[in-house]
Amino acid sequence: MKPNTYSIVPDTVEAEGTSETLDDFRKEFSIDQQAQIRLVKVAHMRYRHPDLEEITSFMEDFGMIVTKKSEDKVWFRGYSSDQYVYYAEKGERQFLGGTFEVESFADLEKAAKLSGATEIQELVEAPGGGHLVTVYDPLGFPVNLMYGQTPAEVPEPPTQPVVNFVAEKSRKRAFQRFQPGPAAVHKLGHFGMSVTDFPSQLKFYVTNFNIVPTDYLYVEHGGQKIRASVFARIDRGEDYVDHHTFFLSHGASNHVHHCSFEVQDYDAQQLGHQWLAKKGYKSVWGIGRHILGSQIFDYWWDTTGNMVEHYADGDVVNNKTPINYVAAGDESLAVWGPELPKIFLS
Secondary structure, eight states: OOOOOOOOOOHHHHTTTSEEOHHHHHHHTTOOGGGSBOEEEEEEEEEEESOHHHHHHHHHHHTOEEEEEOSSEEEEEOSSSOSOSEEEEESSOEEEEEEEEESOHHHHHHHHTSTTOOOOEEOSSSTTOOEEEEEEOTTOOEEEEEEOOOOOOOOOOOOOOOOOOSSOOOOOSOOOOOOOOOOOEEEEEEEEEEESOHHHHHHHHHHHBSEEEEEEEEEEETTEEEEEEEEEEEOOTTSOEESOSEEEEEOSSOEEEEEEEEESOHHHHHHHHHHHHHTTOOEEEEEEEESTTOOEEEEEEOTTSOEEEEEESOOEEOTTSOEEEEEOSGGGTEEESSOOOGGGGO
């Protein structure tokens, strides 16, 4: 019996025979890059919750820090230069959209001209200020675009473990010790939706914004590969970005699927998992390791019923990475971890 193995597979090898180039992709969708609204990164999530005290307790146990609070609004930050990575306001449960930072104020002006877009608003109350425009995709999901926020001072991050491997022992005459607690959130990594009209949604995002696919999941139908899901990233040219910042998946209803926040490493994630479990929160799926993106994942229900994720050790890519096609199925989602719950795909 052979032991399990580990290898690093170059993105060009992974996609051999089942890929397309960014040029092919842009031709298919007739993309005019000059007309696109230029995104820099995903910055924060926006939700409405009926009980702000309850969601605040959860988010603190999840690993976020309250940076500002009013009677009906709370802003939560992590350990990055983002002023906040999650915004909550009081009211009936509602997804208020993910928020992308854009390159310039001109991008906000361009966005404000899209059908149904809001006017440019100044973020007077929000930490770091800035301006915001909200546009709406074909299924009515809000997409927030922000510019001009003053970066926050980066707090001192939690200490990082020093790992001893078989052939490399870096930790000498020192002992590894850990203090239980929440898994400190660093930044927002990605979010995505389950949608009933996948083609229209995909076209909207990749034509209006510099969003490009990294991986498609497909199903076979009549000898054709029908796209069922996409893991997409913000195209920043040769600069390296996360494997995916945004995803869409064909589903029976239209709803936000989850949002995901990066933590430092597996130890922090495992301790955070135990912390949430001891607090009585409900796990969705994890801990495990994804195949596409390679992240170690850990999904939870928040106190309002939204799915949120911790992740660590994700892949990074750039414009040299081909667009890959992978057959859809439970086996394409994780290489190890608990059995996939049916609710995850709903």
